[in-house]
Every structure is written in C-alpha cells, then in structure tokens.
Amino acid sequence: MNTPAEPVNPSDKPHYHRALLKISGESFCAKDGFGIDSKELKLIAGEIAEAARQGTELAVVVGGGNIIRGATLAEEGLIPQAIADQMGMLGTVVNALALKEALETAGVPARVMSALMVSSVAEHFIRGRALRHLEKGRVVIFAAGTGNPFSTTDSGASLRASEIGASVVLKATKVDGIYDKDPNKFDDAVRYDSITFDEAIERDLKVMDVGSFAQCRAQNIPIVVFDMKKPGNIARVVQGEDIGTRVVVGVGGSS
Numbered sequence: 001m002n003t004p005a006e007p008v009n010p011s012d013k014p015h016y017h018r019a020l021l022k023i024s025g026e027s028f029c030a031k032d033g034f035g036i037d038s039k040e041l042k043l044i045a046g047e048i049a050e051a052a053r054q055g056t057e058l059a060v061v062v063g064g065g066n067i068i069r070g071a072t073l074a075e076e077g078l079i080p081q082a083i084a085d086q087m088g089m090l091g092t093v094v095n096a097l098a099l100k101e102a103l104e105t106a107g108v109p110a111r112v113m114s115a116l117m118v119s120s121v122a123e124h125f126i127r128g129r130a131l132r133h134l135e136k137g138r139v140v141i142f143a144a145g146t147g148n149p150f151s152t153t154d155s156g157a158s159l160r161a162s163e164i165g166a167s168v169v170l171k172a173t174k175v176d177g178i179y180d181k182d183p184n185k186f187d188d189a190v191r192y193d194s195i196t197f198d199e200a201i202e203r204d205l206k207v208m209d210v211g212s213f214a215q216c217r218a219q220n221i222p223i224v225v226f227d228m229k230k231p232g233n234i235a236r237v238v239q240g241e242d243i244g245t246r247v248v249v250g251v252g253g254s255s
Contacts, residue, residue: 014055015240016167018134021048022157023172023228025063028095034066036098045102047228048139051235052108057134058238059164061142061157062099064091085149089116092153096143097121103139110139115147115156127163134164154208158215169221170237171208172228177245178207194246213247223247 027044030037052058070088074081096112103110111133112122122143123129133140145156154171161169175183176191178200183189197217201210207225216223226237226244236243 014238016056016238018057018059018164018166019168019170019238020059020061020157020161020164020166021051021170021172021234022061022154023063025065025067025091025095027063027066027172027228028098029066036066036095041098041102044228045099045106047231047234048099049103049106049108050232051238052103052137052139054235054238056238057137059130059134059140059142059160059166060099061145061153061160062092062095063153064088064093064095067091067094082149085151086116089144089147090118092145093118093122093143096141100141108139109137110141112141112143115142115144118144125160130160130164152209152212154212155215158208158212158219158221161221162215162219166221169216169223170234171223171225172234173207173225174227174229176227176230176243178205178225178247192245194248197247197249200247216247217249220249222249 023044028036028040030040048058048060068087068091070081070084070086073079073084073087079087093112093114093116096114100110100112113125113130114122115125117124125142130140142156142160145151145153146159157169178192178195179189180192180203181189183191197213201213208223224237224244224246226233228234233243
C-alpha cells in the first residue's frame with residue numbers, strides 16, 4: 001500500500017498554480033546508455049515527488065530516446081519516418097509507465113495519459129479528465145508526444161501545456177540553462193539569465209524546437225531551462241527560485 005503524499009499547508013500558496021515538466025528519455029538511463037536504470041528512475045521520481053508536494057499541480061511529458069531513437073532509424077533508411085516516429089512514441093509510453101509506478105511507490109498519486117490508444121496500460125488523453133486528475137493532486141504523465149509523426153516530444157510539451165493552462169514549461173536538461181554556444185565545447189560560452197522567444201528562435205538555439213518556442217510564445221507561457229541533475233532543482237524551480245534561464249515574451253537577453 002502506498003504512503004499518502006504529505007499534505008500541503010493551505011496557507012503556503014505555490015509559486016506556480018500549474019506547471020508542466022519536460023524530461024528526456026535519456027534521463028532514465030545511466031550515462032551514454034539505453035533502457036531504464038533503476039537508480040536513475042528512483043532519483044527522478046524522488047525529485048518529482050518532492051516538487052509535487054509543494055502544492056503546484058504538476059504534469060510531466062517524457063521523451064523516449066533511451067528506448068528507441070525513431071529519427072535515427074528513419075535517417076538510416078530502414079523504416080519510414082512516420083513508422084519510426086510511432087515506435088518512438090511507444091518508447092515514451094514505456095518510460096511513462098515506469099515513472100508512474102516509481103511515483104506511486106514514493107507516495108505520490110500519478111496517472112499516465114497517452115496520445116496513442118493503448119487503453120490496456122494507460123488512459124487516452126482527454127483534456128477534461130487530465131484537468132480533473134491535476135485538480136485532485138495527481139501527477140499526470142503525458143506519453144506519446146502529440147500522437148502524430150513528424151512531431152517532437154518538445155512539441156508535445158508545448159501543446160499539453162497550452163491545453164491544460166500551465167503557468168510555465170520547465171525544461172529539464174543536463175546543463176544549467178541556455179548558452180550562446182555549447183558550454184561543453186567552448187570555455188567562453190555565456191549563459192543567459194533570460195532571453196525572449198524571438199531571440200531564441202532567431203539565434204536558432206537548440207534547447208527546444210522552433211515550433212515549441214512559437215507555441216509557448218503565442219500562449220504567453222514562459223519556459224525555464226534548468227539543470228535537473230542537481231539534487232532538489234526540480235522542487236526549487238517549481239517554487240519559483242531564480243535558477244536556469246527563462247524564455248519569455250518581452251525584453252530578455254541578459255547574461
């Protein structure tokens with residue numbers, strides 16, 4: 001039997017009413033590996049559980065690159081991209097199910113909602129039902145991206161954030177924000193504290209795809225790009241602490 005989630009003091013108003021967290025499939029595996037590493041899964045679930053207890057209604061979109069890389073299969077010419085992308089979507093369902101069980105074990109109720117019909121293992125995405133789960137304090141894990149090929153899970157994140165009325169998209173990465181160039185390759189790379197959507201698109205920053213930036217800009221949903229590998233960072237960013245890089249509508253570009 002799962003331990004119930006710790007109650008939140010009603011007087012402690014969360015910084016964000018509702019947030020959407022985007023995590024990559026690679027977060028579930030050991031460095032440079034594939035599959036799901038139980039240690040990494042437990043760490044991620046613990047971090048998300050800590051954040052969920054802050055009172056913010058929390059949704060999660062998961063990638064599937066640790067299970068299968070549909071884009072790579074398509075590039076190799078073995079499988080048409082439409083089919084390869086569908087295979088990738090199924091990989092995200094695998095990750096979502098694993099995360100759901102790990103969250104439940106950590107004492108946080110969770111539900112998996114899939115854009116593909118896999119009714120024997122997950123609920124089909126229905127906006128009203130997703131909102132009801134969030135209102136009841138359940139973490140909702142969105143799987144299968146948008147449900148369409150030729151579309152990334154980043155696009156799935158911006159779409160679901162728009163549909164559920166999220167206050168913010170939290171993009172979890174392996175670096176501590178957005179840089180003007182790859183900080184792993186260039187010692188003089190400069191990190192932005194904030195940047196506008198227009199600047200991110202114009203400079204072709206690769207942290208999310210252009211379509212995701214454009215949709216969040218249209219809906220005025222800020223994006224926070226942060227390092228999820230630092231313990232406690234998911235909870236900190238949910239609490240509104242000034243970490244990572246904010247992508248916003250308006251004046252940005254400070255570093």
